[in-house]
Amino acid sequence: MFIDSHAHLEMPQFDADRDAMLARAHEAGIETIVAIGSGTGPGSLDCAIQLADREKAGEPNIYATIGIHPHEAKLATEKDFDELSALARDPKVVAWGEIGLDYFYDHSPREVQRSVFSKQLELARAAKLPIVIHCRPSADSHNAWDECLEILRQRWAPSALGGVLHCFTGLMEHARPALDMGFMISFAGNITFPKAQNIRDAARELPLDRIFIETDSPFLAPVPHRGKRNEPAFVREVARQIGELRGISTENVGFRTAQNVSRFFRLPSKGTGAMPIPSPSQGAAR
Numbered sequence: 233m234f235i236d237s238h239a240h241l242e243m244p245q246f247d248a249d250r251d252a253m254l255a256r257a258h259e260a261g262i263e264t265i266v267a268i269g270s271g272t273g274p275g276s277l278d279c280a281i282q283l284a285d286r287e288k289a290g291e292p293n294i295y296a297t298i299g300i301h302p303h304e305a306k307l308a309t310e311k312d313f314d315e316l317s318a319l320a321r322d323p324k325v326v327a328w329g330e331i332g333l334d335y336f337y338d339h340s341p342r343e344v345q346r347s348v349f350s351k352q353l354e355l356a357r358a359a360k361l362p363i364v365i366h367c368r369p370s371a372d373s374h375n376a377w378d379e380c381l382e383i384l385r386q387r388w389a390p391s392a393l394g395g396v397l398h399c400f401t402g403l404m405e406h407a408r409p410a411l412d413m414g415f416m417i418s419f420a421g422n423i424t425f426p427k428a429q430n431i432r433d434a435a436r437e438l439p440l441d442r443i444f445i446e447t448d449s450p451f452l453a454p455v456p457h458r459g460k461r462n463e464p465a466f467v468r469e470v471a472r473q474i475g476e477l478r479g480i481s482t483e484n485v486g487f488r489t490a491q492n493v494s495r496f497f498r499l500p501s502k503g504t505g506a507m508p509i510p511s512p513s514q515g516a517a518r
């Protein structure tokens with residue numbers, strides 16, 4: 233069994249075959265998907281909650297996040313922050329995100345990204361939710377990592393709520409301080425790309441009980457699907473790569489990382505019926 237800890241299920245890339253895509257995921261042993269709710273920003277902030285409310289037999293369990301992505305930071309208003317705080321109370325919402333800094337695309341001015349990020353840290357803390365971090369530096373730089381970790385140290389670590397560094401592309405020197413702040417590290421399909429040796433190095437070195445796997449669907453399809461649309465069933469390829477690196481089976485990586493996600497997000501165990509405790513940028517990887 234596998235958990236895809238990060239997918240954008242609402243995106244138009246899935247409009248033609250969303251039901252079949254979710255059935256394929258279930259068929260492939262994906263028992264749960266965390267649907268990321270950043271959508272296309274204000275106006276679609278409840279998109280993941282709508283998917284989590286499907287609860288269809290023959291599909292994975294779906295949980296939701298809410299938050300404004302750094303790409304859309306420039307669109308955020310006080311009204312949107314109020315809406316997010318209200319949505320945060322939905323029982324299907326397990327985290328606030330994805331939030332953070334993207335200095336690669338710079339779709340929003342960097343000072344706006346930093347202030348919208350800091351504002352959402354405040355709101356997530358009030359909602360007592362862990363966070364999902366998106367951090368992407370400009371080319372050949374660690375700038376966004378340095379600034380993101382500094383903001384987390386100052387404004388998030390004291391909350392002790394922790395979070396996830398999603399689609400990790402940094403170095404161990406970025407992962408270590410995050411682990412110290414209670415973060416999990418999530419690996420996506422780019423771990424299979426030939427040039428991604430630094431990602432594989434981190435995935436080999438990190439403690440197995442601090443690792444998540446994800447697809448970031450519809451983006452970043454792993455080898456051998458690279459270049460095509462990604463979907464949650466392909467999270468097995470991420471598990472396969474981590475298993476190869478660590479000398480354990482794909483299934484074992486799936487099981488262990490699924491346990492990590494369930495524990496971290498306090499997902500109800502299956503069958504109890506308990507509730508959990510509480511594009512403007514088409515084509516740009518999120």
Ligand SMILES: [Zn+2]
Pocket residue numbers: 330365366367398399517518
């Ligand atoms: Zn992202």
Ligand SMILES: [Zn+2]
Pocket residue numbers: 238240268330448518
């Ligand atoms: Zn994403």
